[in-house]
Amino acid sequence: MGKGSLIVVSGFSGAGKGTVMKKLVSSYENYVLSVSMTTRTPREGEIDGREYFFVTRDVFEKTIRENGLLEHAEYVGNYYGTPRAYVEKMQEEGKDVLLEIDVQGGMQIRGKFPEAILLFLVTPSAAELEKRLSMRHTETPEQIRRRLLRAREEAVFIPSYDYVVINDDLEACAQEVDRIVRSAKCAPNRKRAFVEQMTKDLSLLVEES
Numbered sequence: 001m002g003k004g005s006l007i008v009v010s011g012f013s014g015a016g017k018g019t020v021m022k023k024l025v026s027s028y029e030n031y032v033l034s035v036s037m038t039t040r041t042p043r044e045g046e047i048d049g050r051e052y053f054f055v056t057r058d059v060f061e062k063t064i065r066e067n068g069l070l071e072h073a074e075y076v077g078n079y080y081g082t083p084r085a086y087v088e089k090m091q092e093e094g095k096d097v098l099l100e101i102d103v104q105g106g107m108q109i110r111g112k113f114p115e116a117i118l119l120f121l122v123t124p125s126a127a128e129l130e131k132r133l134s135m136r137h138t139e140t141p142e143q144i145r146r147r148l149l150r151a152r153e154e155a156v157f158i159p160s161y162d163y164v165v166i167n168d169d170l171e172a173c174a175q176e177v178d179r180i181v182r183s184a185k186c187a188p189n190r191k192r193a194f195v196e197q198m199t200k201d202l203s204l205l206v207e208e209s
């Protein structure tokens with residue numbers, strides 16, 4: 001079995017990344033979700049070790065020093081990062097690992113792992129994004145404004161991603177992400193070992209004949 005892919009899913013906070021990721025994991029066997037570490041306070045209903053590993057700044061900074069994170073970034077005043085060990089283990093087991101991370105993290109992954117597949121998830125419109133953020137009732141109006149400002153900043157990075165996916169309907173969106181991942185895996189840079197072997201074998205065949 002080949003090594004699993006690294007799939008970055010970024011997008012505006014409120015675009016529904018979490019829901020789409022959960023749908024992918026429950027609908028297809030090949031996906032697993034990386035659980036990030038963060039210094040932000042848990043929202044109602046969030047459980048330590050499920051949505052995030054909630055830690056203090058001291059613990060987070062110690063993990064950075066020990067090279068325990070694949071990437072990390074500061075987002076609206078809090079640290080977020082991807083624990084390295086779980087991602088590497090899952091990839092070795094052939095699983096496609098979903099990283100739901102912000103654009104700073106996405107760009108770090110692009111630099112370190114050029115074969116990673118980068119998707120950017122958006123709402124059908126800016127007005128829809130504001131509506132979804134307000135409907136969550138977990139953020140104050142000021143926090144919503146900060147998240148919208150942040151979305152405007154993040155939009156600048158969209159051209160650096162491989163694909164843009166519009167999240168209009170959950171089911172359709174999860175299917176589209178899966179289709180994209182399956183075709184992206186066929187790109188020559190992600191089939192390098194196979195292509196090299198094929199080229200060598202062809203040379204051998206030609207020389208023998």
Ligand code: 5GP
Nearest residue numbers: 013036072073075080081082100101102105
């Ligand atoms: P939230 O506080 O809404 O759960 O997440 C805020 C932002 O942090 C989202 O854009 C989310 O994708 C991002 N994020 C979550 N985990 C990570 C991570 O491990 N690394 C980075 N760079 N961003 C993350």
